[in-house]
Amino acid sequence: MTDFTQETIAAIATPAGKGGVGVIRVSGKRVSVIIELVLGRPIEARKAYFLPFFDRDGSILDSGIALFFPAPRSFTGEDVLELQAHGSPVILDLLLQRILSLGVRMARPGEFSERSFLNDKIDLAQAEAIADLIESSTIQAARSAQRSLQGDFSRLVNTLIDELIHLRMYVEAAIDFVDEDINFLSEGAIHVELSQLLQRLKQIQRTARQGCVLRDGLTVVIAGRPNAGKSSLLNLLSGRDAAIVTEFEGTTRDLLREFIQIDGMPLHVIDTAGLREGGDFIEKEGIRRAREAINHADLVLLMIDDRQAGNDDDLMLDWPSNLPVVRLRNKIDLTGREYRKLETDSGVEISMSVKTGAGVGILRQYLKQFAGYDNGAGDVFIARRRHLDALARADEAVANGLWQLEKNNAAELLAEDLRLAQSALSEITGAFTTEDLLDRVFGSFCIGK
Ligand SMILES: Nc1nc2c(ncn2[C@@H]2O[C@H](COP(=O)(O)OP(=O)(O)OP(=O)(O)O)[C@@H](O)[C@H]2O)c(=O)[nH]1
Ligand SMILES: [Mg+2]
Known part of the structure; x- marks a missing residue:
């Protein structure tokens, strides 16, 4: 009070x-x-x-x-x-x-x-939604922040917490009755309930991930050999003449960042220097920065001149192994290839032409799909990495608990995992907090909020 x-x-x-x-x-x-x-x-x-x-x-x-x-x-x-x-x-x-x-x-x-x-008056997720509402850069982000502020996200989380409390009571009762003839836990009911809980957790994680994309925007890096058409693509996506485009290799040296929207989905697009050996001191520094950007990307668009396609794997040798990469075979207006999306052994490949615009719609569609962004679904709530992290920990704990039950019939371990899951979820709404967490959350607000 x-x-x-x-x-x-x-x-x-x-x-x-x-x-x-x-x-x-x-x-x-x-x-x-x-x-x-x-x-x-x-x-x-x-x-x-x-x-x-x-x-x-x-x-x-x-x-x-x-x-x-x-x-x-x-x-x-x-x-x-x-x-x-x-x-x-x-x-x-x-x-x-x-x-x-x-x-x-x-x-x-x-x-x-x-x-x-x-x-x-409000819970922690709602307090964060106030800041996110004020800082939102797209209409969709503002709408989903509003939804979180109204408590949509918190209600989902609280429902899960209630279920966890119910399950914990059940499991703890079963532990106390261990001497009795009846073994509650060997009945199927608890397995079913745990599996359903996991399903719901996964669903909330999917929505929260979309909410996180809406709030922060994906970072997409355009990389590739010189002259492949990287800067041309940046200009096309941003709808303005942001980068210098010439027929000379090594035109771009600095990183160029543009904040764009695809149907309301925010994206940070970064154009980079063409990757190659040699070059002068300035170009070498540009390539070093390009690699740094690649290391921090959520997704890399590897731009390839379709006339020289096929020798680009060596470019990716020192890229992070789990980094999602899409190959863009550009300049198909010169090779006569059809525009299309292909799922190959080495990942997704889109044939396109920045010059004619062929295939660019497919690319835009793919970017939305990659982010899990669906502007038709009206039930996205804004979320932060902190929330995703808490949801992931809850998911891991419940999955582990289920495994302990199935493999080892270890009710005590299951009970402990359910407790962990509950406290992870409670961090989202702030039912369980530390001073450090509050400092981090409120310290990033403006004065007067
Ligand atoms: N025919 C054709 N030309 C293209 C296409 N895309 C880009 N170009 C041309 O290719 C040349 C290089 O384009 P840039 O966008 O500067 O290429 P880049 O990858 O940024 O090159 P660097 O900055 O040097 O690494 C320019 O002359 C562009 O007009 C395309 O789809 N078709
Ligand atoms: Mg360029």
Whole structure:
């Protein structure tokens, strides 16, 4: 519940700079004092008042709207005051200084949301969704952040936690009754329930992975020999003349990054220097950077001039072994090959021409498929790597528990695995947290959130 020993905090909640309106937010016990001294009169809860804001000497700093949300029916769960002044950085600063002089301190980044979490107004996944909503760069990302904020993701996780609690009770009861004739665990029911739980975990992981792609965007690196058409592809995908394209080998040296969207799916596309031996000092450095980008890619588009196809495996010798690579056989307008997608022994291959645009639709489609992105499905919620990690740990624990049961009939080990799975899932909603986790989550918020 609300801890009234907490300090009162304040911050400018609107972005820095000039605007029509600027909002200052205050939360904590001293809100009543601020109302008395800055507004000079009491105001009723949740009603808008147009009032002067007074400085210490009784002069008027500004006039604007004041709103009072008494605890616990406020965003933070504490007394909250919002002052809407004119959006002048100078006025807002004076007003903030006036409030800070009354026993209030500046809020840390994310502190309003953190108090909201600590006072059980929202859970951790919802708090993160607030930050993700504000930072979302596509409409789809904003929509899915909104879904997480409404609690869609948390509800799914909580359902799984409830099932785990139920299963733990069952297994622990079975352990206690071990001397009895009946062996609960040898019945099929628990196997079925565990398998179903695993299925649901996998389904949530799939959706969460999509949510993570929506939030962070995949990093796709275009690599290949000089002159294959890498920079031409970057320009085509980004829809602008981002990179220099010439008929000379070794045109690109620096890494070029473009942020693009395919039907609302965000992608970071990186164009790189053509890979070859030799070259001058500058080109060598470009190639070193290209390799570094390849090492950090989620997916590499290996661009091949179709006229020289067939000798590109050596390029990949020192690439990470599990790195997904798609071969793009470019310039089919010169070789007469049909555009198409092929699943070969060495992976997916798309024949295309950047020049005519043939096959580019297939590439776009493939990128969406690779990311597991389906803009038709409206039930994606925003998710973070932290959530994926927790889901993966829960999955591993349940799978391991099931295995212990089937192979060794080891009920104690199963019980321990179910406990681990439950605590992993509880990290998502913050039912189980550490101070370190909270610092990491809220430290990345802006001030005033
Ligand atoms: N005919 C044809 N020419 C293409 C195609 N794609 C690219 N080119 C041409 O190939 C040449 C090289 O293209 P770039 O995009 O600069 O190739 P790159 O892979 O970035 O080359 P480097 O930066 O030197 O590594 C240019 O003259 C392009 O116009 C294609 O599909 N068909
Ligand atoms: Mg280039």
